[in-house]
Structures are given as C-alpha cells and as structure tokens.
Amino acid sequence: xxxxxxxxxxxxxxxxxxxxxxxxxxxxxxxxxxxxxxxxxxxxxxxxxxxxxxxxxxxxxxxxxxxxxxxxxxxxxxxxxxxxxxxxxxxxxxxxxxxxxxxxxxxxxxxxxxxxxxxxxxxxxxxxxxxxxxxxxxxxxxxxxxxxxxxxxxxxxxxxxxxxxxxxxxxxxxxxxxxxxxxxxxxxx
Amino acid sequence: xxxxxxxxxxxxxxxxxxxxxxxxxxxxxxxxxxxxxxxxxxxxxxxxxxxxxxxxxxxxxxxxxxxxxxxxxxxxxxxxxxxxxxxxxxxxxxxxxxxxxxxxxxxxxxxxxxxxxxxxxxxxxxxxxxxxxxxxxxxxxxxxxxxxxxxxxxxxxxxxxxxxxxxxxxxxxxxxxxxxxxxxxxxxx
DNA sequence: GTCTATACAGTGATAGAC
DNA sequence: GTCTATCACTGTATAGAC
Numbered sequence: 001x002x003x004x005x006x007x008x009x010x011x012x013x014x015x016x017x018x019x020x021x022x023x024x025x026x027x028x029x030x031x032x033x034x035x036x037x038x039x040x041x042x043x044x045x046x047x048x049x050x051x052x053x054x055x056x057x058x059x060x061x062x063x064x065x066x067x068x069x070x071x072x073x074x075x076x077x078x079x080x081x082x083x084x085x086x087x088x089x090x091x092x093x094x095x096x097x098x099x100x101x102x103x104x105x106x107x108x109x110x111x112x113x114x115x116x117x118x119x120x121x122x123x124x125x126x127x128x129x130x131x132x133x134x135x136x137x138x139x140x141x142x143x144x145x146x147x148x149x150x151x152x153x154x155x156x157x158x159x160x161x162x163x164x165x166x167x168x169x170x171x172x173x174x175x176x177x178x179x180x181x182x183x184x185x186x187x188x189x
Numbered sequence: 190x191x192x193x194x195x196x197x198x199x200x201x202x203x204x205x206x207x208x209x210x211x212x213x214x215x216x217x218x219x220x221x222x223x224x225x226x227x228x229x230x231x232x233x234x235x236x237x238x239x240x241x242x243x244x245x246x247x248x249x250x251x252x253x254x255x256x257x258x259x260x261x262x263x264x265x266x267x268x269x270x271x272x273x274x275x276x277x278x279x280x281x282x283x284x285x286x287x288x289x290x291x292x293x294x295x296x297x298x299x300x301x302x303x304x305x306x307x308x309x310x311x312x313x314x315x316x317x318x319x320x321x322x323x324x325x326x327x328x329x330x331x332x333x334x335x336x337x338x339x340x341x342x343x344x345x346x347x348x349x350x351x352x353x354x355x356x357x358x359x360x361x362x363x364x365x366x367x368x369x370x371x372x373x374x375x376x377x378x
Numbered sequence: 379g380t381c382t383a384t385a386c387a388g389t390g391a392t393a394g395a396c
Numbered sequence: 397g398t399c400t401a402t403c404a405c406t407g408t409a410t411a412g413a414c
Contacts, residue, residue, distance in 0.1 A: 163352025
C-alpha cells in the first residue's frame with residue numbers, strides 16, 4: 001500500500017525531527033505537515049508522544065544493529081571494519097548534519113520514558129560490544145590485551161565519534177568528523 | 190545588592206535547566222518557581238528567551254575560559270594539566286549528571302539564535318586551542334609534531350570528553366567518563 | 379485509516395499598577 | 397524591580413463522523 005505505510009513515514013519524519021531539533025521540539029504539527037496527514041492520524045498509529053519516541057528509538061536500534069552485523073560479516077580486516085564503522089557517523093552528518101538519534105536522545109534523557117531510556121542504554125552497549133570484539137580480533141593478530149583495557153578503548157572510540165558529531169554541529173566544521181575518524185584508526189594500532 | 194542579583198540567580202537556574210533538559214524544555218515557568226520571582230521579572234532582566242540563552246552561553250564561556258587560564262597558569266606538567274582539564278568534565282557529570290552547557294547547546298543548535306550559535310562555535314575553538322597548546326608543550330619535551338596532527342589530536346580529546354559526557358548520561362554508567370579520561374592521558378604520550 | 383472539531387494545559391510575552 | 401492580570405499561540409490529546 002502506498003497510503004498505508006503512513007506509520008513508517010510518520011516514524012521517518014519523527015526521527016529526522018528529533019535528530020535535528022531534539023525530542024521536545026519535535027511536534028505532531030510538524031510531522032502532520034511533513035507527512036501530509038492529520039494530527040489525529042499520528043495518534044492513531046502512536047497513541048502518545050512517548051510511544052512515538054519509543055518506536056523511533058527501537059527501529060533505529062534494530063537498523064543500526066543490522067548495519068553493525070553487515071560490517072562484521074564482511075571479510076574485511078578490523079582496520080577496514082573500523083573505517084566502515086566511522087563512516088556510519090560521517091554519513092549521519094553528511095545527511096543534513098544529523099545528530100545520531102541515540103546521541104540526541106542521550107542529551108534529552110531527562111525527557112524520556114523508561115522504555116526509551118532503556119533503548120538508549122542498550123544502544124550504547126551495542127556499540128561498545130561491537131568495538132570490543134573488533135579490537136580483540138585486531139589484537140589477536142599481535143599481542144593479547146586485558147579485557148578492561150579493550151572495553152575502555154571501545155568506550156573511547158564510541159565517545160569520540162558521538163562527541164565529534166556533536167562538535168561538528170557546534171563548530172560548523174564538517175572536517176572535525178573526518179579528522180577524528182582518522183585518528184581513531186591510529187588508536188587501534 | 191542582595192535583591193538585585195536576581196539576574197544572576199535567573200541565569201543559574203536557566204543554565205541548570207538547559208544542561209539537564211535542553212533549551213526547548215527550559216521554561217520561564219520553571220525558572221520562576223525555582224528562583225521565586227514572577228515570570229515578568231525574568232523578562233525584565235532578559236527580554237526574550239533568545240536573550241536569556243545568549244546570556245547563559247556567554248557567561249559559561251567566560252567562566253570556562255577563566256578555568257582554562259588557571260589550569261594553564263599552574264606550573265604543573267602538561268600531563269597534570271590534561272588531568273585537570275578532564276576533571277572539568279567529570280565535575281560537570283558528578284554535579285547531577287549535568288551535560289556540558291555548550292555540548293547541550295550544540296545538540297540544540299537548530300533552535301539557537303545566531304549569537305548563541307556563535308558562542309558555541311567559539312567554545313569549541315577555545316577548547317581545541319587550549320589542548321593544542323598543551324600538546325605542543327608536551328611534544329617539545331620530546332619530538333616535534335606537525336601542526337595539523339596536533340589540532341587533530343586536540344579535536345579528538347575534546348570530542349572524546351564531550352561524547353563521554355553524553356554516553357555517561359545515556360548508558361547510566363558513571364565510570365565511562367573515568368575510563369575515557371584515563372585513556373586520553375595515554376593518547377598524549 | 380483518516381478526517382473535522384475541540385478540549386485544555388503550557389508557552390513566551392506584554393500592559394500597567396506599585 | 398517586582399507584581400497581577402492577561403494575551404495570542406502552540407502543545408498533546410480526544411470525541412465522533414466518514
């Protein structure tokens with residue numbers, strides 16, 4: 001159905017609005033205009049705003065999880081995989097200077113329902129786990145490293161990219177992300 | 190004047206609310222309740238919400254600039270100065286899981302006036318410049334390094350800490366900041 | 379599944395008295 | 397410098413028809 005994936009188009013619009021303006025500034029009126037349906041239609045698909053945010057977060061998590069899976073499944077080297085990982089963030093910024101959805105939700109954590117906040121926490125784990133595996137694989141090729149060090153390095157890489165996305169928006173300097181991405185590759189070796 | 194630092198207490202309240210909830214969720218009603226003055230009083234000191242946000246950002250910038258100056262003036266080693274720098278972020282989080290004000294403003298960049306957005310950009314430069322000087326001083330003790338590498342490393346450190354602050358909020362894990370801070374020290378040497 | 383119409387709380391902001 | 401009273405507007409949400 002062309003018409004009846006309104007639910008999906010509402011999610012698309014809501015996600016974009018959150019990434020650009022934050023949860024509080026994402027309104028039913030904006031979505032209504034963008035998608036071309038009445039506000040009651042939005043409520044029909046997602047009863048409350050909390051529900052809508054939860055749905056956006058959950059879908060984002062799953063899509064992102066799949067993307068990480070594809071990177072991991074590729075037979076590339078850990079270095080190449082890390083490059084592909086960094087590209088996820090670069091693509092987000094290239095697409096209208098979008099913040100990572102969960103990065104924005106983390107900033108707005110005080111406004112979220114328990115469920116949405118939980119998805120944000122799981123997103124963080126997802127990234128750290130992915131990076132920890134990647135680092136382990138890389139380290140096996142040379143020398144062994146303590147698990148706590150690996151997790152700390154994974155946290156550093158994830159934080160760097162989330163922060164670089166934030167910094168790129170704040171400083172209006174698109175190159176920040178590229179420079180940080182390059183230096184992260186150096187961290188690995 | 191005891192009474193007439195209402196202006197200051199309004200700024201304090203507004204800043205805290207922005208750091209915890211973001212610009213859009215900071216309201217005159219909240220400040221009015223917290224400070225104990227009527228909403229018209231807030232307008233008397235800061236005519237519009239945009240003015241208020243600009244004043245909060247500008248004061249934050251200046252206080253932060255002073256803090257960096259004190260770190261720089263201290264006769265400590267570059268390593269110790271970097272530790273003190275990281276502590277600024279750790280203190281922010283320790284104080285009610287506060288986001289860095291300009292980090293939150295960067296997330297809310299689409300909602301800001303030109304002037305406020307400019308202060309955020311200047312804040313970013315302030316940090317990168319400070320860190321670049323610090324790195325240069327450290328490198329002089331050993332080997333020379335290209336300026337572009339220094340700035341890239343400075344951006345990485347700043348991004349890491351802003352991102353770690355965001356990540357600590359999102360993952361509800363206070364130790365993230367500590368782990369990232371430690372690893373940053375390793376980046377220097 | 380979508381609409382019109384509407385309820386009602388909260389928003390930033392202003393007028394004018396003290 | 398602070399107040400009371402009030403403004404126009406927008407926010408989320410609901411009722412009920414089609």
